[in-house]
Each structure stands twice: as structure tokens, then as C-alpha cells.
Amino acid sequence: MTTIPFYKYQGAGNDFILIDNRSQNFNNLSTKDIKKLCDRRFGIGADGLMLLNSHADYDFEMRYFNADGRLGSMCGNGGRCIVAFAKHLNLITMETNFLAVDGPHYAKISAEGNWVDLQMIDVEEIFTDGAASILNTGSPHYVTQVTDLEDLDVYQAGFEIRNNDTYRENGINVNFIEDKGDRFFVRTFERGVEDETFACGTGVTAVAMAMAKKNGKTGKLSQPIQVKGGELRIDFNYDGTLFSDVFLCGPAERVFGGSVSI
Numbered sequence: 320m321t322t323i324p325f326y327k328y329q330g331a332g333n334d335f336i337l338i339d340n341r342s343q344n345f346n347n348l349s350t351k352d353i354k355k356l357c358d359r360r361f362g363i364g365a366d367g368l369m370l371l372n373s374h375a376d377y378d379f380e381m382r383y384f385n386a387d388g389r390l391g392s393m394c395g396n397g398g399r400c401i402v403a404f405a406k407h408l409n410l411i412t413m414e415t416n417f418l419a420v421d422g423p424h425y426a427k428i429s430a431e432g433n434w435v436d437l438q439m440i441d442v443e444e445i446f447t448d449g450a451a452s453i454l455n456t457g458s459p460h461y462v463t464q465v466t467d468l469e470d471l472d473v474y475q476a477g478f479e480i481r482n483n484d485t486y487r488e489n490g491i492n493v494n495f496i497e498d499k500g501d502r503f504f505v506r507t508f509e510r511g512v513e514d515e516t517f518a519c520g521t522g523v524t525a526v527a528m529a530m531a532k533k534n535g536k537t538g539k540l541s542q543p544i545q546v547k548g549g550e551l552r553i554d555f556n557y558d559g560t561l562f563s564d565v566f567l568c569g570p571a572e573r574v575f576g577g578s579v580s581i
């Protein structure tokens with residue numbers, strides 16, 4: 320039996336188990352272990368689990384697993400939470416450069432310590448699938464506009480798109496948007512959780528980019544986004560071809576800590 324000290328964090332309701340693995344004691348967690356730890360009835364409960372590893376060239380390395388226990392692609396809200404965790408561990412102060420699965424990331428933390436601006440990868444390619452936009456912001460996303468998002472069955476609609484002939488094999492995260500005038504309201508069905516989550520950081524980043532392109536907006540842009548778990552903001556530059564200087568900004572809070580035996 321292994322005892323694992325952990326912390327639970329959340330960023331706009333997207334929640335994660337954080338484990339300090341600088342000792343490398345938890346390298347061998349299996350898919351089954353991670354799935355159980357993330358289970359909301361038989362485990363701690365979370366949308367994903369992250370190991371914070373040491374790295375020779377960066378402040379730390381983020382290794383992200385989805386709630387199904389499998390290695391995920393980039394998680395934006397997870398990235399913001401692991402930065403807050405690194406600060407809690409006194410590994411960093413107000414700024415950091417760390418490594419994630421999609422490459423290096425820079426982030427800065429607010430003076431209060433519970434707000435993190437995380438730089439995301441530059442994006443150039445946006446494809447279409449009917450009226451939907453398809454893009455990769457570190458994770459693959461399908462972005463589609465709807466009316467009356469409050470009443471949409473996001474689980475059913477997201478499940479059908481994620482499991483259709485085009486996306487079944489590799490999966491995709493499905494984001495539904497309603498334009499509220501001063502902000503977008505977004506709900507996401509997440510691959511790897513296989514359910515709706517309260518927020519998806521790479522998802523809202525994809526939404527901000529897809530909608531800027533669709534609405535012909537260029538220059539230095541700042542897009543507020545409302546999700547089920549709170550408010551996020553995407554700051555970026557768009558020259559009509561490339562999205563650069565992209566920052567996912569929002570809350571990242573420690574909820575509780577403890578230890579668990581598996």
C-alpha cells in the first residue's frame with residue numbers, strides 16, 4: 320500500500336488532484352489508480368490529476384492525467400492550478416517558466432496568490448467542420464455556437480459529437496457558446512472526463528480565437544468568458560493569421576489537502 324499526500328485545487332470549478340512528485344515516489348501510479356483517485360464516489364474526486372515533477376531546465380514539469388486515468392493533452396486550468404501549487408511549495412515566487420506536454424509555459428501570479436495568468440501556445444490553424452471551428456490550443460477543440468445554452472443537454476450533444484465517426488478514435492473536447500453581448504457563455508464536454516466540466520481552459524481559449532476570427536476582430540484583444548464555475552478571460556494578439564501572446568487568466572484556489580492510501 321502507498322500513502323500519497325495530495326492537495327485539491329480548482330480553477331473556475333475545473334478541479335484537480337495535485338501531487339508533489341519531486342521525490343519521484345509516485346512515478347508508478349497506474350491508470351486504474353488515477354481513475355479511482357479522481358472518482359467522485361470511490362476516491363477524492365476530480366476532473367484530472369497532476370504530478371509536479373522536477374526538471375533540470377525549468378522550475379518544474381507538469382504531468383497531466385484526465386479523470387479516466389490516461390495521460391491528457393494540455394490542461395489550461397490545470398496549468399493555472401499547478402502554478403498556484405508550485406507557489407504554495409515555495410518552488411516559485413510570482414512568476415514561473417515550466418514545462419508541459421505542449422512545451423514551455425510562462426505564468427504570473429497575482430499579489431493575493433489566487434489568480435494566475437498562464438501563457439498558452441500560439442495558434443495559426445483553424446479548420447471547419449460544417450459551422451463549427453476546429454483548433455488545437457494544446458488540446459483539440461470543437462467550437463460551435465448555439466442559442467439557449469442554459470437549457471442545452473451538453474452531455475448528450477457533446478457525447479454525440481465526441482463519439483461521431485470523425486472524432487471517435489482520437490476524441491475531441493466539445494465547446495458550446497452563446498454570445499451574451501459583453502461576454503461569451505461557454506459549456507464544455509471534456510474528452511477524458513467524458514462529461515461536462517464546470518470550465519475548460521484550453522476550451523475557452525479556443526472559443527476566444529475561433530470567435531475573433533469569425534467576427535473579423537484583429538489586434539490586441541481581451542475576451543471575458545462566463546463558464547459554469549465562474550469567470551475567465553483570454554488576452555491575445557491576432558494579426559489575421561496568427562494568435563500570439565495568448566494568456567488564459569483566472570482563479571486558481573487550494574480547496575483542501577490530505578493523504579490517501581492506494
Ligand SMILES: N[C@@H](CCC[C@H](N)C(=O)O)C(=O)O
Pocket residue numbers: 333385390391392393394395396397458459491492509510511512516518519520521522
Ligand atoms: N480541462 C482542461 C482540458 C484538459 C485536457 C482534455 N480533457 C484532453 O485531454 O483532451 C483545460 O482546462 O484545458
